[in-house]
Amino acid sequence: MVKAFRNIASGIAAGIMISIGCAIYLACENKALGAVAFSVALLVICYLGFSLYTGKIGFLPDNVNKDYVSTLTLGLLGNLIGVAVCGWLLSYAIPSLRTSATAIVEVKYQQNFLQTAIRAFFCGVLMFVAVAIFLRHKSPIGILFAIPVFILSGFEHSIADIGYFAIAGEFSLRAFGYVWTVILGNTAGSLAISFLAKIKEKKQ
Numbered sequence: 001m002v003k004a005f006r007n008i009a010s011g012i013a014a015g016i017m018i019s020i021g022c023a024i025y026l027a028c029e030n031k032a033l034g035a036v037a038f039s040v041a042l043l044v045i046c047y048l049g050f051s052l053y054t055g056k057i058g059f060l061p062d063n064v065n066k067d068y069v070s071t072l073t074l075g076l077l078g079n080l081i082g083v084a085v086c087g088w089l090l091s092y093a094i095p096s097l098r099t100s101a102t103a104i105v106e107v108k109y110q111q112n113f114l115q116t117a118i119r120a121f122f123c124g125v126l127m128f129v130a131v132a133i134f135l136r137h138k139s140p141i142g143i144l145f146a147i148p149v150f151i152l153s154g155f156e157h158s159i160a161d162i163g164y165f166a167i168a169g170e171f172s173l174r175a176f177g178y179v180w181t182v183i184l185g186n187t188a189g190s191l192a193i194s195f196l197a198k199i200k201e202k203k204q
Contacts (some may be wrong), residue, residue, distance in 0.1 A: 011078020120185020
């Protein structure tokens, strides 16, 4: 029970950081600068060891056990709670963010299911790369490049999307379906690049 609470708490902490990243991006008129500044969220998550679903799912093949699946599931729950609650609070505290977030949500709703899933897939690839480089080389370089790249490319990050929806005050079945499409796409992208990386390592 204590371990489960810790996993959820770690997920909430990661969700809080992602909501801050969303706020940074929405507040910046220069979107390139905002995309780079968003990196602070994943930097803190990685250095402090918080549980972010999109940063952990790609490592599932190396950790196929009940504990890791529980960590992923409870961490994701925490991510959802942390980013949704903090997004709502930020919307109240800084009303100008809501206008920007609403514009982003409207653009997202113009995409069809397949477009959203593909965008999410490529974000999943970049999230795995960013975290793998950090873990293997203890270097933030992957984060500092991968995060701005996925944002400026228009790729979809599930936890960040929840933040944008929450800041926009968009709590609906449509938003729910959209987010789960992105979660599946992120999962597929992370697992795909992880699988290809393992093939390369076995050949060496």
